[in-house]
Amino acid sequence: MAATPYLSVHAIQKHYGPVAALPGVDLDVERGAFVALLGPSGCGKSTLLRILAGLLDAEGGAIRLDGQDITGLPAWRRDIGLVFQNYALFPHMSVRENVRFGLDMRRITGAEAEARVDEALALVGLDKHLSRRPSELSGGQQQRVAIARAVAIRPRLLLLDEPLSNLDAVLRTKVRLELRELHDRAGLTTIMVTHDQAEALSTADRVAVMQAGRILQYDTPQALYGAPATAFVAGFIGSPAANLLPLSAAGPDAWLLADGSRWTPPATLAPGSAGVADRGDYLMALRPELLSLGERSPDGLPATIKAVEFMGGDRLVHVDVAGCALTARLSAVDRLPDSREVSLRVPEQLPLLFEAGSGAAARRSRVTNNKI
Amino acid sequence: MKPLNTFLLIAPAALLMLGVFLVPFLLLAVLSLWTLKPGTLSLDTSLTLANYARLFGDTYYLGSLWTTLWMSAVTTLACLILGLPLAQWIVRRAGRARGLLIGLVIIPMVCGALLPTLGLVNLLGPLGVVNGALKSFGLITSSLPLLGRPIGVIVGLVQAFLPLMVLPLITSVERIPLDYEQAAMSLGARRVTVWRRVLLPLMLPGIAAGGLLVFCASLTAFVTPQILGQGKVVTFASLAFQQASRVLDWPFASALAMVMLALLLVVAGLGAAVARFARRQA
């Protein structure tokens, strides 16, 4: 075991009435790391963030920050910066007054306060309209002010709750790069909540994938994509996410598909070489970008093309395989077969298998380049 | 819509306002410039400021004006002090009970001044609940004179007009997202500081509106001071009533009413200015 982590969250619990929003969350964050909490709406991301900030009391568990137990510490003594989804800028204060608020609370005044305000505003690249009220700013400008306000207190931890969700698509891509730069330049430790995986994968060092109040996998973006720990993660990461094809093993060389038809794949994809039991139900994760289509052939998966979506650089081909809807992503230059009745070719690189019931990985990919 | 149509639409309401409010006010204004012929009840219709001179030259009337003003100010302040935490509590903490509580706040407003005030007579009287309790705890030996004193009148005014303060305050608290408070806390503000630096400034429009309503209502209140003051606390409104219905000096009563009206206008102007200032801040 290495040195204790900078932030350690242990067995944090939170119930709303009888419903467990967080049944017991563990999370370790290294000093200087940028961590993303990624998960669908309502999975408890904001709840966890508010508990970290001290705005919500956990019912059990402990939080340690930089060697200090902060579990019972009130929010105003935590030195944790928080950026709200709707920014929550004080409407009766100017931009400068907003940014200076946290410094006022720390009794930092005069020239030093002004210098720190300028520094924070420079970090987010805001040098105009500083005496305006928040309501006179654009959404992007408001977001910068909110970040500057949180950064000005030199927080021990910066928490961002969906900071980009109110921005338009173009600005969002730009700002997420800026956020990462800001984090590096200011030497912050950051936790960002998001339900946009592109945001999480592109910005964070480590991503915690949450579902129903649990962290399913906490890993680097590369590992999440290449070696998802559960079927949920595989079906969540990637755009479009991996297809999950239900199968059951029918002896060492053949699978039964959902409609009962038999599929005898190339030897490397057979249950025998996948190292799973001869009987049992599985989900095979198939990355859309690794699939290809061809004429009907005996070892390919029999598929029917349902629809083709033109996306610019590539095409999404929606097919039906034994009653299951799958998606393949083909380059726009790839030729589609003439007939709608095609074969879906699965790369012979041992796709990931998950147990159908639990969703747990049945077998890890042995390939080193971490592709399914 | 064409201007003519709009005019037709507001015409009935405008006529009603004209008949019910403007005309009586104008009559009042003219009446206040007339006088009674000495020793009679017949009117001298030559225009003069004699009534106003009499009013402002007599310490009895000025004293009554002063009493009314300071009692209204204290009532407003008391309503504010009670109303601020009450409104915040109803909006933020009450949860399910909120609708019920707002209902309870409104009740004194809709059941008229008489019933609650008579209740207060029982509460504050020499043999009332308050004196009884104080005596049984051995804190006092003889009853405190609460009725017939400004303190009793103020208690009555506060209970009658608290809703006028609480309702605008509730509206203004409702408009403040919880996030503002939480953002302030995460920036290092204690509860008191959150309240002083964030909540109070944002509640200013509500405070101005509530204060204005309570002050004006207290200034013109008649029934409550009459009953709880027991004739010993003479407010401006009861003075006007006396002059009109007992002394039958309608011109002088009109002058009193006109002074009150002018005061109301000044206060309303001040309140509107504060509200406008607060809105510009927000």
Ligand SMILES: Nc1ncnc2c1ncn2[C@@H]1O[C@H](COP(=O)(O)OP(=O)(O)OP(=O)(O)O)[C@@H](O)[C@H]1O
């Ligand atoms: N005050 C509350 N009372 C009752 N239930 C709540 C409350 N706040 C949140 N919840 C529930 O707790 C769960 C987690 O909520 P949370 O706000 O943490 O989700 P989230 O992951 O942030 O979602 P989103 O991406 O939509 O913001 C949700 O199912 C939600 O319905």
Ligand SMILES: [Mg+2]
């Ligand atoms: Mg949320």
